[in-house]
Amino acid sequence: ExxxxxxxxxxxxxxxxxxxxxxxxxxxxxxxxxxxxxxxxxxxxxxxxxxxxxxxxxxxxxxxxxxxxxxxxxxxxxxxxxxxxxxxxxxxxxxxxxxxxxxxxxxxxxPKEKLASDLVSMLNVSNEGYNNELGIRDTHNGSICPQDKKPRVAVIGSGPSGLFASLVLGELGAKVTLLERGQPVEQRGRDIGALAVRRILQSESNFCFGEGGAGTWSDGKLVTRIGRNTDGVQAVMKTFVHFGAPRNILVDGKPHLGTDKLVPLLRNFRHYLKELGVTIRFNARVDDLIVEEGQVKGIVVSDSELRPGSGSQKLSFDAVVLAVGHSARDTYNMLQQHNVDISPKSFAVGLRIEHPQELINSIQYSELAAEVQKGRGRIPVADYKIVKSLGEIDAGDEVDIAEQSRTCYSFCMCPGGQVVLTSTDPSELCINGMSFSRRASKWANSALVVTVSSHDFKPFESHGPLAGVEFQREFERRAAMMGGGNFVVPAQRVTDFINNRLSVTTLPSSSYRLGVRPSKLHELFPPYITEALQQSIIMIDREMPGFVSSEALLHGVETRTSSPLQISRHGETYESTSLRGLYPVGEGAGYAGGILSAAVDGMYCGFALAKQLSLFHGDI
Ligand code: FAD
Structure with missing residues (x-):
């Protein structure tokens, strides 16, 4: 003993x-x-x-x-x-x-149960579940700010990073205004419905813009590379449970919510923020920053919320948290005009492949596949995760040898899901995947993407740090042209794609609601991307025999896997290195890639900013 x-x-x-x-x-x-x-x-x-x-x-x-x-x-x-x-x-x-x-x-x-209890209790959320009667504490860490002296903070964007920054700052006593260019989830749902049925793309209310950000009509996968058991991730997960997510997300090895669970969760989150005193403005796009002597003093908001076309409104703030996601290209341009430090960042582009879910089940589970039963069975519908390192692929004379090796990986795999349109402009076409909590659709889709870096953006270098954005846009426009317009997606059998041909047979069915058109996707990207995709698909088929199948359909294009740029900020304070009072966070700023990491980034930024505003004196 x-x-x-x-x-x-x-x-x-x-x-x-x-x-x-x-x-x-x-x-x-x-x-x-x-x-x-x-x-x-x-x-x-x-x-x-x-x-x-x-x-x-x-x-x-x-x-x-x-x-x-x-x-x-x-x-x-x-x-x-x-x-x-x-x-x-x-x-x-x-x-x-x-x-x-x-x-x-x-x-x-x-010696003691491991709990992210400090952060969770600081967020003032319990695991008892959300109820409207919850008392909101008006003191925090002993500090009480009189209403009129509270520092005013604008949070731009209501995606996971903006919501968590607002939650922390609201809890710690700042006077927070959350501005969201899109609509609340109820109206956003109707706008997305109109897109699927009547092909009307609302430029401010779509799969990328609106309450909850890009991840709302998504698969809601809650997986992250930043460490599932870290305090930050645990605090975010417990906050989700508090606002109505099922408790098993805390236990499940591959937790996911699905759109049907995300929408009510976001509604509860909104009610809580309002009870906390956070002012939430939807349909309020921030078009400019008011800058004096290198310091942000406020913002300019288009106030279509009040009277469409009635001009804009200037609002003063002590600090501005920028949580705009990776599709706010107009906002990026505005930042560039203010000479904010931005640098291009590597990301990945490619295509989305879709198989019948039953085929993926049988590849992954063999005999057990029969037990899947469209998400109702004892075992989960099958997924896959693939990473392939490729050798040198000729990217042209000007590229260093070191830059030529690429990685191809599966991204945002949605078992039992559907392919959806994530364009924010009708002249561009890009896609992603979403699912409902039961993952019961008959399709399995996943992006297959290849890493690209600033060397690849060279043809667009006249756009300076926004070269990566232009790189994305180039392929989104090509995809829109190949599809022939009206949001029809160019598609190709995987068997044709790897053989650089387009056979005349009709395409297999697709989950994409707005139609697919047989196209030469092998001609859409430059050869260094196409060849990397082709080589990887062949390698994947060796591991997962049946992956290359005449029933597998590639859809184009997947370009918004993560931000093509990074907005520089100081490590500890989260403040922009070039503009005082500006706090860039989340995926759009280049510090996150997914719901959880964006939420964690927003949360820690909230604490760091609260510290600078003297609302919080602890250590996180
Ligand atoms: P976003 O969520 O993009 O939020 C930014 C918000 O800012 C938006 O609501 C936008 O409307 C608003 N905004 C932008 N500009 C302005 C402005 N000028 N003024 C006011 N408001 C503005 N991630 C996962 O982890 N799991 C998944 O399963 C998953 N599936 C996805 C499926 C789809 C279809 C999509 C599109 C994305 C998916 N993602 C998924 C990625 C995930 O959604 C993002 O990583 C995450 O939402 C990033 O959070 P964020 O807060 O940084 O930005």
């Missing part, structure tokens, strides 16, 4: 607990089943699984694992074991726990 002193309480985190898919109650069950108790008993070498009390265990993570190396697909669990609870109910367990050894990545001892 050496080394076990002091471990009569606290938690053991047991990871990689495997339960065969055929024994598991299924993807939606996040409790403790007998087969899971058996896996726990094995991990702690306890002889009789059924004697272990369920109450002592909490599922922290549950993922479906159908890798071909496994004998059988399985659910993989991470479970926290509460030692005190366990010993209260089953004292005989001590003999086994005392002997438990930490094992890297599988068994870990924690």
């Amino acid at each position: 050496e080394g076990s002193e002091g471990r009569e309480s606290g938690y053991w985190r047991l990871s990689k607990l495997a339960v065969p898919a055929s024994d598991d109650p299924g993807k939606d069950f996040t409790g403790i089943s007998l087969p899971l108790l058996q896996a726990i008993a094995k991990a702690i070498k306890f002889p009789v699984a059924s004697m272990l009390p369920d109450e002592a265990f909490t599922v922290i993570r549950k993922s479906f694992d159908a890798r071909k190396v496994l004998k059988e697909p399985q659910f993989s669990y991470t479970v926290d074991m509460d030692v005190k609870k366990l010993l209260d109910m089953e004292p005989r367990a001590w003999d086994f726990i005392a002997r438990l050894e930490p094992k890297l990545g599988a068994v870990e001892y924690m």
